[in-house]
Amino acid sequence: MAKEISKQLTEMIVRGTYRPGDRLDEQSLADQFSVSRTPVREAIVKLASAGLVQLRPRRSALVRRMSEAELSEAFEAMGEIEGLCASYAAQRLSEAQRLRLKALMQISEQACRDGDATQAQDMDNEFHELIHSGVRNWMITSVARETRLKVSPYSAIGFIFDSEVIDLSVPHKQHCAIADAILAGDAAAARSLMVEHVGHNYLTLQELLSQAQRHSGTSLFENEED
Amino acid sequence: MAKEISKQLTEMIVRGTYRPGDRLDEQSLADQFSVSRTPVREAIVKLASAGLVQLRPRRSALVRRMSEAELSEAFEAMGEIEGLCASYAAQRLSEAQRLRLKALMQISEQACRDGDATQAQDMDNEFHELIHSGVRNWMITSVARETRLKVSPYSAIGFIFDSEVIDLSVPHKQHCAIADAILAGDAAAARSLMVEHVGHNYLTLQELLSQAQRHSGTSLFENEED
DNA sequence: CAATAATTTATTGTATACAAAAATGTTGAC
DNA sequence: GTCAACATTTTTGTATACAATAAATTATTG
Numbered sequence: 485m486a487k488e489i490s491k492q493l494t495e496m497i498v499r500g501t502y503r504p505g506d507r508l509d510e511q512s513l514a515d516q517f518s519v520s521r522t523p524v525r526e527a528i529v530k531l532a533s534a535g536l537v538q539l540r541p542r543r544s545a546l547v548r549r550m551s552e553a554e555l556s557e558a559f560e561a562m563g564e565i566e567g568l569c570a571s572y573a574a575q576r577l578s579e580a581q582r583l584r585l586k587a588l589m590q591i592s593e594q595a596c597r598d599g600d601a602t603q604a605q606d607m608d609n610e611f612h613e614l615i616h617s618g619v620r621n622w623m624i625t626s627v628a629r630e631t632r633l634k635v636s637p638y639s640a641i642g643f644i645f646d647s648e649v650i651d652l653s654v655p656h657k658q659h660c661a662i663a664d665a666i667l668a669g670d671a672a673a674a675r676s677l678m679v680e681h682v683g684h685n686y687l688t689l690q691e692l693l694s695q696a697q698r699h700s701g702t703s704l705f706e707n708e709e710d
Numbered sequence: 711m712a713k714e715i716s717k718q719l720t721e722m723i724v725r726g727t728y729r730p731g732d733r734l735d736e737q738s739l740a741d742q743f744s745v746s747r748t749p750v751r752e753a754i755v756k757l758a759s760a761g762l763v764q765l766r767p768r769r770s771a772l773v774r775r776m777s778e779a780e781l782s783e784a785f786e787a788m789g790e791i792e793g794l795c796a797s798y799a800a801q802r803l804s805e806a807q808r809l810r811l812k813a814l815m816q817i818s819e820q821a822c823r824d825g826d827a828t829q830a831q832d833m834d835n836e837f838h839e840l841i842h843s844g845v846r847n848w849m850i851t852s853v854a855r856e857t858r859l860k861v862s863p864y865s866a867i868g869f870i871f872d873s874e875v876i877d878l879s880v881p882h883k884q885h886c887a888i889a890d891a892i893l894a895g896d897a898a899a900a901r902s903l904m905v906e907h908v909g910h911n912y913l914t915l916q917e918l919l920s921q922a923q924r925h926s927g928t929s930l931f932e933n934e935e936d
Numbered sequence: 937c938a939a940t941a942a943t944t945t946a947t948t949g950t951a952t953a954c955a956a957a958a959a960t961g962t963t964g965a966c
Numbered sequence: 967g968t969c970a971a972c973a974t975t976t977t978t979g980t981a982t983a984c985a986a987t988a989a990a991t992t993a994t995t996g
Binding site for chain 1: 947948
């Protein structure tokens with residue numbers, strides 16, 4: 485049960501149902517899931533270890549809130565790690581995975597043409613997940629997954645306002661370039677294209693976040709209060 | 711209290727008091743720490759998230775046990791991550807940290823001459839910790855720390871049998887070379903020297919583990935039982 | 937009326953209780 | 967003696983109870 489709760493809570497934070505800074509009241513969550521506080525607490529502890537939640541002694545847990553500097557560093561880290569994955573994947577992707585990668589690019593192409601942001605996002609996730617698993621090293625794979633997970637609460641905000649500003653074709657073209665490099669076995673190119681891609685994602689997100697901030701009022705960033 | 715327990719348990723696993731495969735009985739631990747099972751459970755969940763402990767539903771938690779393949783992959787991952795840190799540190803180390811690094815090499819030199827394996831190990835830890843913090847990117851730093859932590863239960867086994875086989879001067883010289891590259895601001899050299907260093911550590915550990923295995927009898931590696 | 941002190945309420949952290957499942961031990965048949 | 971079926975004991979997972987601390991509210995005083 486505790487496992488189920490942490491899965492669901494993760495989902496909610498990643499999907500943006502709970503946003504950075506939101507309180508996680510143990511009793512309310514317990515009621516919501518129709519269990520006692522015990523398994524809820526376990527789930528919260530687990531999410532805190534995953535970096536999705538911040539624990540404050542004797543006070544409610546919050547959905548992890550980063551400062552702008554932290555978010556910037558998170559993306560720098562993600563660039564390095566995703567780049568590492570791309571470089572390994574270029575050398576280790578299985579035949580089945582190579583086929584799936586080609587298929588993904590086709591679907592992504594279509595989603596891009598249709599302007600289907602939701603599917604484009606799904607494809608983005610699967611694209612990166614495929615590369616992660618293509619590394620064929622469980623530890624690098626989990627580091628990459630965990631890193632993306634930590635950033636995802638902020639990425640999610642971008643998708644709440646599915647603004648017209650974001651041009652789906654730019655990330656798609658970058659994906660294509662990365663996929664080509666990987667399929668060609670060019671590790672160095674795959675890495676640097678991936679680093680560039682992550683960097684671009686960061687700039688896009690910054691744009692969306694400042695937009696979201698203007699609309700919502702509440703700051704999504706950690707300030708030096710408390 | 712729960713925080714204290716997880717800290718102590720981590721310490722015990724890292725120091726080799728509990729070895730991979732050992733059972734973690736909640737009640738015994740609760741008695742040992744003079745608390746109820748509740749905070750002990752929290753600590754165990756936390757350690758499981760950190761990858762130090764493996765949870766099996768309805769059965770006791772175990773100190774994380776890797777297969778030989780997993781350990782190998784873990785070291786491959788560590789090579790990449792430590793290498794990344796070295797490369798960043800070469801460009802970002804503060805003046806205070808540069809001074810500390812020089813001092814460390816001196817102390818290490820002495821410990822090496824005295825054949826003081828314990829201090830040499832402490833210096834090794836501080837050496838890597840210094841490089842991690844020198845990256846000046848909280849996420850890369852934590853990834854590096856967490857990665858080392860996950861491997862440490864196996865590293866610890868090497869130090870239980872402080873055999874005569876290990877030559878303290880080899881890792882020391884590698885540290886010196888890495889430190890020189892970092893102090894010279896040569897990121898590429900720092901990275902490749904670090905990768906080499908981690909690789910060497912792996913070979914040494916394999917040697918020690920097979921030795922330990924012959925003496926203890928019990929397998930430290932995960933087999934395909936259960 | 938503002939600001940602070942006292943009191944109440946809400947919420948976390950730990951202990952205990954109990955149910956369910958796994959591990960262990962025992963008996964009996966072959 | 968070995969194996970299997972049953973009973974017993976451990977041990978986990980969740981619920982509940984309660985104590986301690988923080989937040990909110992009310993009362994009090996200048």
